[in-house]
Amino acid sequence: MNQLVKDLMVPISEYATVSKGATLYEAVLALEKAQEKYDQTKTQHRAVLVMDKQNKIVGKLSQLNVLRALESGNEGTDHIGEIEKFGFSTKFVANLRERSRLKDISFRKMCIKPAGMKVEKFMKTLSENQYVEENTSLDVAIYQLMAGPYLSLMVVRDQDAVGILRLTDIFLAVVDAMKANKANKAK
């Protein structure tokens, strides 16, 4: 039988969530807590969902977004991120970043200011292409992931979010399918 998105998705209830207006610190604590509770045999969550007052998902905060916050939350290097889109080489930007870095600031100190900043400043809103119906077949969802490309898709039932379909879970499904094919052939 063909696999569907709902067979592989992680239910929304198992995901870390915070309300719009929460700080970055509250968001990373929520993620840590969700990871502790999550089944250790599965791949850990890497993002926090941001909800509005009506409990609708308005954005997603990934680990990468948190790292970006370290940069833009600290004066001295925040403007450098801006210039990357203007065709400067990676080497040049890295060099500039190194020279602009606040002198004598420890890694721990770098985390002070961003911790108090609001999640909505760093979260990513989801585009229309990042939503998928729960009864969609897996091969269609794979195509949708690749077209982004995205690391995950929001799974919906009648427009309500019910889960997350992650690249990592699909990858494990692919591995399982390959193994099963091999085993069948051996028989």
Add this chain to the structure above:
Amino acid sequence: MIALEKLYDRIIQRTNINLRELKFDVSPQIEGLIPLRQLTKFYAFYGISPNHPIDFQFRHSNLSGSYFLGKCKVTNSLLYKSDIRGDELKKEGDSFRFGNFIIPINGDESMDIQNSLLVKTLVHNFSHDPETPDIFYIRDTVSLHFANIHGSPSRGCFLEPFSTVDLTTMKDCVIGAYSYVQAGEISRLNIKPGTVWVRVPDNFNFMYQFPSEQLKEYIQFNKGENPKGLFMDFVNARKGDFQRVFETVNKEQTVVVPDSASLDRYAVTKSENHINENVLVSQRAFLQNVWLGKGANAQENSIIINSRLERYNVTAHGAKIIEADLGEKVFVGFNSFLRGQPNEKSNSRLTVGKGSIIMPHTIIDIDEQLKIPDDTLVWGLIRNKKELEQNSVSITEFEKVDSGYSKGDMVFEGNGANFVAAFRDRINHILEANGAFFDGKKNRGHAQKNQNMSFNTIQPYPEGDLEGLYPTIIIQP
């Protein structure tokens, strides 16, 4: 008026479709900014001279107060007090160099403006797009007060006030107020106000970002509001002088103009002005108590007051120079604002040494005397000696840069000598095109070719459903 309203909505919709990926909506930005009633008040005019091929084609458009020269087509567009200057378009038989390609031009190039709204915008130069070397197109584009579209084909873009896009093909972009972009080709970029960006891929990349709060003092654009700030106050204070020039049919010229120089009949001159040989003063330029040396030029929308410019100075489109003395061959880039103070008041005139390059979109606004040394590269916001130190470098020193350089809010990657050479070449080309090197026989340019031009005026329907629209008009030799 019904047709005009429909046309306005259609242009906004088409621009929005192009900008949908940037999630940018043009409607609230310009709501109420251009009262359509205003578009019926002014006549449009075009220049005729034996030196420029003629082919004007105006269809289903409003052209209120706009000026046309050279070959141009305008379709389904609203042009308000804009200058469409086609005197540098490529001609049949020319060739256009792009990278290793030499592209032959098989027919005269023309400007082609469709589904666009241009407000007090200057369109000049020629297409630098190798894919359309014979059409300088502007499509589905909205540009606001004193923007410059210079050699830059555009599709689906929004240009905020006092922005400039130069020698760059742009697609689906938003260019913030007072930003200058010269980057060859750009798409889907939302460039914030006060960005100065000059890039030639694999060669050099220059970027400066104005401090946003300080820039607001000079130019600020909020959606649905007329642009504000010192630049607008400065321009608006001279509006009456221009109105008089445009209302007068036969203007009496009081300034002595040498045979090899040109002072456009739509330029404003006040007090005593001295114009030397090979000088070019374009339409909508403003001179008040100015001395212009041989081959100097004052381009469209430039304002020069109580200043002396030695020979071969370039005052690019929209630049302002007040209470200043500029040495030989100083280049003042697009929309730059250079303001000293009168000597008798505070002994704080501005002096710019010979050979200096004032980058496009530079603001020098001083209360104390400031002398910029010869051969200096200057950029950014400068209000005193300390800021000059932070926002300038000797050209000789900059030519030694071989990989990267940064100073204040400016960053540069690439070869400094190539950057300077590109600017010097460009300045020479401008002087050449403007006729600065005319020797009585050779090197004729705009200063010589634009003399004795005839101007015809055209008018829109005065009332009814078509009020404000110009009838289809085709003018050919």
